[in-house]
Amino acid sequence: MARDVKPRRKALNTALAWAAGLLIFFPILWPILTSFKTEGDAIASPPVLLFFDWTLENYAVVQERSDYMRYLWNSVIIAGGSTLLGLLVAVPAAWSMAFVPSKRTKDILMWMLSTKMLPAVGVLYPIYLMFIQMGLLDTRIGLVIVLMLINLPIIVWMLYTYFREIPGEILEAARMDGAGLREEILYVLTPMALPGIASTVLLNVILAWNEAFWTLNLTAANAAPLTAFIASYSSPEGLFYAKLSAASTMAIAPILILGWFSQKQLVRGLTFGAVK
Amino acid sequence: MATQHSRSAARIMMAPAVILLLGWMLVPLTMTLWFSFRKYLPLRGGDLGWAGFDNFTRFVSSSTFWPAVQATLIIVVGVIVVTVVLGVLLAILLDQPMWGQGIVRILVIAPFFVMPTVSALVWKNMFMDPVNGLLANLWKAFGAQPVEWLSQAPLSSIVIIVSWEWLPFATLILLTAIQSLDSEQLEAAEMDGAPLLKRFWYVVLPHLSRAITVVILIQTIFLLSIFAEIFVTTQGAFGTRTLTYLIYQRVLESQNVGLGSAGGVYAIILANIVAIFLMRIVGKNLDA
Numbered sequence: 001m002a003r004d005v006k007p008r009r010k011a012l013n014t015a016l017a018w019a020a021g022l023l024i025f026f027p028i029l030w031p032i033l034t035s036f037k038t039e040g041d042a043i044a045s046p047p048v049l050l051f052f053d054w055t056l057e058n059y060a061v062v063q064e065r066s067d068y069m070r071y072l073w074n075s076v077i078i079a080g081g082s083t084l085l086g087l088l089v090a091v092p093a094a095w096s097m098a099f100v101p102s103k104r105t106k107d108i109l110m111w112m113l114s115t116k117m118l119p120a121v122g123v124l125y126p127i128y129l130m131f132i133q134m135g136l137l138d139t140r141i142g143l144v145i146v147l148m149l150i151n152l153p154i155i156v157w158m159l160y161t162y163f164r165e166i167p168g169e170i171l172e173a174a175r176m177d178g179a180g181l182r183e184e185i186l187y188v189l190t191p192m193a194l195p196g197i198a199s200t201v202l203l204n205v206i207l208a209w210n211e212a213f214w215t216l217n218l219t220a221a222n223a224a225p226l227t228a229f230i231a232s233y234s235s236p237e238g239l240f241y242a243k244l245s246a247a248s249t250m251a252i253a254p255i256l257i258l259g260w261f262s263q264k265q266l267v268r269g270l271t272f273g274a275v276k
Numbered sequence: 277m278a279t280q281h282s283r284s285a286a287r288i289m290m291a292p293a294v295i296l297l298l299g300w301m302l303v304p305l306t307m308t309l310w311f312s313f314r315k316y317l318p319l320r321g322g323d324l325g326w327a328g329f330d331n332f333t334r335f336v337s338s339s340t341f342w343p344a345v346q347a348t349l350i351i352v353v354g355v356i357v358v359t360v361v362l363g364v365l366l367a368i369l370l371d372q373p374m375w376g377q378g379i380v381r382i383l384v385i386a387p388f389f390v391m392p393t394v395s396a397l398v399w400k401n402m403f404m405d406p407v408n409g410l411l412a413n414l415w416k417a418f419g420a421q422p423v424e425w426l427s428q429a430p431l432s433s434i435v436i437i438v439s440w441e442w443l444p445f446a447t448l449i450l451l452t453a454i455q456s457l458d459s460e461q462l463e464a465a466e467m468d469g470a471p472l473l474k475r476f477w478y479v480v481l482p483h484l485s486r487a488i489t490v491v492i493l494i495q496t497i498f499l500l501s502i503f504a505e506i507f508v509t510t511q512g513a514f515g516t517r518t519l520t521y522l523i524y525q526r527v528l529e530s531q532n533v534g535l536g537s538a539g540g541v542y543a544i545i546l547a548n549i550v551a552i553f554l555m556r557i558v559g560k561n562l563d564a
Contacts, residue, residue, distance in 0.1 A: 031402060217528065244398075
């Protein structure tokens with residue numbers, strides 16, 4: 001039911017909310033704007049907001065000097081690979097827990113969740129050591145495996161909550177109509193589960209893309225993704241605001257866009273269904 | 277009705293996930309536990325034998341331990357207070373009728389998608405830099421002396437950065453919870469003449485209590501292990517060395533694996549205490 005509100009109150013709400021929104025967004029907007037400035041304009045005092053000579057030079061310089069594309073590619077492989085691998089393992093598991101629940105299903109789910117609470121730093125050295133011994137240090141495949149494992153509980157949980165919403169009667173109806181297991185999965189379940197799977201993929205790509213403990217500690221030159229690329233800008237000699245801004249903008253732009261599509265699923269994924 | 281056949285199929289389908297997570301949990305944990313009882317210095321002689329509880333007592337009695345506990349507590353509590361208070365206010369504001377609600381929502385949520393290294397770097401250089409930072413410019417515009425944020429107010433600076441990163445999460449969850457509040461209940465309270473503050477205190481806040489608890493618990497778990505923000509800004513200097521960062525330094529920088537592992541065991545125990553409470557809430561919801 002839509003409440004009737006006085007236009008004045010609505011205008012006040014609008015003004016307040018937009019002010020808050022822009023304030024919160026400003027630390028993202030500012031580097032985006034600065035990335036189009038010359039280095040001189042970038043540190044101008046007082047700062048210039050919009051009226052400067054717009055240039056794309058910084059983007060060219062960042063790509064040329066630090067080979068942005070390589071880090072981007074590493075991020076894509078690591079985020080995409082870990083999500084796909086996780087999906088491969090999690091879909092059957094979530095599927096069976098949602099449709100053939102047993103007495104222990106709940107315990108297994110809770111236990112999976114508990115592995116997510118393990119502080120990474122507590123197992124840093126064992127993982128580091130294993131990576132050295134298996135030759136996985138600074139490789140993309142190593143990070144794909146680690147990120148798959150740390151996000152697996154979230155993938156299973158999200159899929160489980162989505163699968164559980166598919167009504168079992170539909171399956172029975174399909175069976176009555178003579179559908180075999182294969183048809184059932186292919187033509188009945190998959191289309192119904194696709195939106196849930198898509199949201200799960202989206203959220204996990206975002207989480208893996210932004211993961212900044214393992215990616216910083218287990219990579220050096222070869223497999224470093226964008227998180228590590230940006231951290232390398234924190235050394236003092238690299239302090240050029242416009243270039244730093246261009247690098248930052250390029251690192252966050254892809255995921256910012258993806259993220260905006262996933263905002264509804266965010267709550268479900270990050271609270272393990274505790275808030276809907 | 278699940279048949280015997282479908283049950284064993286279900287078990288097979290679940291096996292890979294269970295085995296992988298079991299391995300991921302047990303193997304490194306066992307190793308950390310093992311190392312924590314060893315005198316283990318990879319660069320200075322390797323594994324030098326049994327150490328008993330030495331590492332555990334040395335970790336807590338070292339002069340770096342209590343400052344680290346303090347820094348951790350200040351950051352975790354500070355960020356939670358800031359994000360929950362602002363999150364509740366923002367959620368209420370965003371729930372009101374307005375123009376362009378969708379766009380405002382997007383603006384508010386955006387920081388959550390920024391990778392921690394980028395937010396730390398941008399805040400450190402473009403906002404908190406005492407010479408060229410935007411805040412320094414703002415201070416100068418009012419004729420004030422610019423603050424050297426990361427050295428003069430290091431913990432507050434970290435709290436500001438991390439709060440900015442987590443405010444969207446708190447807001448989004450609280451907004452979701454607020455939207456499920458029955459508006460008739462509020463209207464009834466309004467008609468009974470309950471003033472705004474009372475309506476907030478007796479109707480809105482109780483309704484939000486569960487969501488607030490979830491926010492606090494989940495954030496605690498993530499905030500206990502923040503790393504990139506400190507790695508990029510202060511590297512643990514100026515009293516910003518949290519427990520996580522301290523353990524990281526022991527293990528990878530000074531390569532004292534025994535000592536670091538003992539710290540790791542403490543961190544795991546601490547996280548588990550928080551986790552138990554969170555799991556209880558999640559578990560209750562699973563039954564419903």
